[in-house]
Amino acid sequence: MPTFSFAEPVHFHNYLLNIRQKNSEDIFASRYKAQCNRIVFHGWEIVDYKIDTGLGDGYNITATISHVSLGRRTVRCKYLVGADGGQSTVRQLAGIDMEGNETTYRWVRIDGRMKTNMPEPNLVFGSLETKTHGNVLWAKLDRDAYRIGFALTPSLQAKYPNGLTQEDVVQEAADCLKPFTLEIERVDWWTQYNVKQKVAATLQKDDYILLAGDAGHTHSSVFAQGMNAGVHDATNLVWKLAGTLKGWYKPGTLATYATERRAAALKLISIDKLAAAAVSGDVPPEYQRAGLTAEDALHSILETNMSFNIGLGVSYEESILNQAPTATTIFPGTRSPDVLLHAPGPLVPVRLHSITHRDNNGRWSLLVFAGCHHVTRQKFAELREKVTTPGARLASWNHLLNISTIMMGAVGSAWDAFDGPALGKLYFDTESLAHDRYGVYPDHGAIVVVRPDGILAFAAGLDQLENVEEFFDKICA
Ligand SMILES: Cc1cc2nc3c(=O)[nH]c(=O)nc-3n(C[C@H](O)[C@H](O)[C@H](O)COP(=O)(O)OP(=O)(O)OC[C@H]3O[C@@H](n4cnc5c(N)ncnc54)[C@H](O)[C@@H]3O)c2cc1C
CATH class of the missing domain: 3.30.9.10 (D-Amino Acid Oxidase, subunit A, domain 2)
Known part of the structure; x- marks a missing residue:
């Protein structure tokens, strides 16, 4: 049975930084400009929108926006994301209650x-x-x-x-x-x-209206979660929305944004209720029974929820995106573990997360854990044959997949290990840490599916490609 190893940290940022929000926003805006060559338009206010699905071009929303000196204009769009804060006009126009x-x-x-x-x-x-x-x-x-x-x-x-x-x-x-x-x-x-x-009754209304950030959930600032939760919303939403706009996904894929993030907001608020009381000097009833002071209660609440608060422990329920694995011991819906690997050649290690996030372009990662190649050689070759055969089902999703092979140990080239090329780029798991953390049996290997937002989605055996294809069949158009 693979075991969890503490030989390496599970993340690579062991520091705390308190950057004021106005400075964070400047950083985001300059990155947006540098990377996307786009700017944030300030001074425009949405005052109304209408949905008309009869226009026939997919631009079903006509929004009216207003500027103090430039007057009113209309903008047509396919989706409208209300990220307009706690008093959200979009939320009010959509008639979504805060509960x-x-x-x-x-x-x-x-x-x-x-x-x-x-x-x-x-x-x-x-x-x-x-x-x-x-x-x-x-x-x-x-x-x-x-x-x-x-x-x-x-x-x-x-x-x-x-x-x-x-x-x-x-x-x-x-x-x-x-x-x-x-x-x-x-x-x-x-x-x-x-x-x-409070949390909005829904984060998606009439198919095309979405809420994110404080527009969808508000709570105290006790554990510094507001902007963090908004960033989690954005990370969860952006690839689903972009993929939907590109025609990659079935409608159910975008719908998971609202269910996943609303559940996370409810969890956040349940923690906030306890912590806000303790910070204000009140001991929550469940801690009174244990005879704790407000300070002790706060400490206990912080310790218990540390992983959720720092974001690494945010997780999502089983759904079409997070399905029970047929191999490995991964927990779908949780953050994919990060470890150091080696590319063939250089001594400088590479983070697995920099492989899964290599283009940041909304693609899924298919991590083919080859295990111990002496044992898995045959299975790997059969998998490669299935994947590369013309007309293979998996090939129809090539545009949304990044495939990589991770093998235990190191060899001169993929050909030495597998009598042929690797699937995608080849990486060496020299200490077997990646195989350990992903719960992959060295003798079996496995295919692990990681969502574009870095959340574990599914895993199957090297000889269970059809399970992976069924997974993508459920979510892809
Ligand atoms: C005292 C305090 C301390 C906090 N500390 C932290 C912390 O340490 N860490 C943390 O993560 N969070 C913290 N928060 C929470 C954080 O500030 C919010 O959660 C975060 O700003 C929400 O971001 P947002 O983009 O959803 O909304 P906002 O930051 O409110 O941004 C909404 C934007 O929409 C615009 N807008 C509003 N109405 C319209 C309209 N009709 N049309 C167009 N645009 C509109 C607004 O001008 C604004 O630019 C703190 C909050 C407070 C009050």
Whole structure:
């Protein structure tokens, strides 16, 4: 039985960075410009849209947009993605309700240049338990800035019945850090807001309207999940939508966006309910029974949900995209493991994820794990024969597949191992880590299907190509 190995990390980014959203957005925008030669249009507001499927050219949506100085225009499109924030106009025009609660929790956040005698202010995150301001957040941000955040507890809300001014929040920030000193030398930004924990009733309406980001789900900022969840939405949606527009997929493939991401949003909100209460100084009932303080409860909630919060543990239920494997021990719907491999020749290793994401063009990865070639040689040759025979079913999906062969050990060339070429590019799994992490028996080998967003989809034996073909039959047009 293959075993999980700790000889290598399961990811390759062991650091934390707090980049303020306005700076992240600049980075995204400049990458968008550099990579796609496109820009984000600022200042245009969607005010209405209509769907007419009778126009016959597929551009079923006519949206009306408005600009303060350029006036109104109409834009025709095939799909409309409402990524227009918590107050989403698209969501309201589509008549999609938000389901959930507005809590009584009210929080303050201030970014700026600050001086303190608190120990270790440059640790990326700090959390201070107080009797007066809930659980105080301290974060080292980009450039010379820090963020401090505190809860407006019932007594603070009573102290400021009309809300706080900037002067008030600066004073309360200094108070919440006592006995340490805090001097706020420059305020870059501050906010006070109510925590809302809501999810849209659906993320897809009338086939062509989709919601993403805060338009589809809102919650507190306790575990810094808002933009992260929006990026997960985008990663999940973009390849399904692009593939649908190209005519690659059946309608059911795009429909999985709404089911997968709404379930993830509900999970996020269930965690947020516990964490937002603990940060505000309330112990959630299930933690009261265990006799924990709010601080201990917060710690426990953070530890339990760490993998989901950092994004690596986000997973999706079984569906047409995530099907029970007929070989290996992979868990479809979870993130594909990353390991280091070697291409023939260079000593510099290559990340498996850089192979599966090599073009970032919405293609699926078919990873042919060849196992121990002394044993699998015959099976591999038979698979190659089936795949390369003219008219092979798999060949009809060549435009959406990247095929790679991963074999245990290393040889001079694929011909030495398989009496012929590899399927796609050949990589060496010299330490067998990839075979271990993907639960592939060395004597059997396997075909592992990875979605364009890096999620494991399916796996079958080297002699079960028809299972892989059935998998793609269910999702491809
Ligand atoms: C205090 C605070 C701290 C946070 N900290 C974090 C954190 O550390 N990490 C994290 O991941 N998230 C954090 N978040 C959450 C994060 O800011 C949001 O989840 C994220 O901004 C949502 O992105 P979005 O693109 O969906 O919506 P938004 O950022 O709200 O963007 C929506 C865009 O749509 C535009 N728009 C609105 N209406 C229309 C219209 N009618 N037509 C056209 N355009 C329109 C808006 O102008 C805006 O540009 C925090 C939130 C708060 C309040």
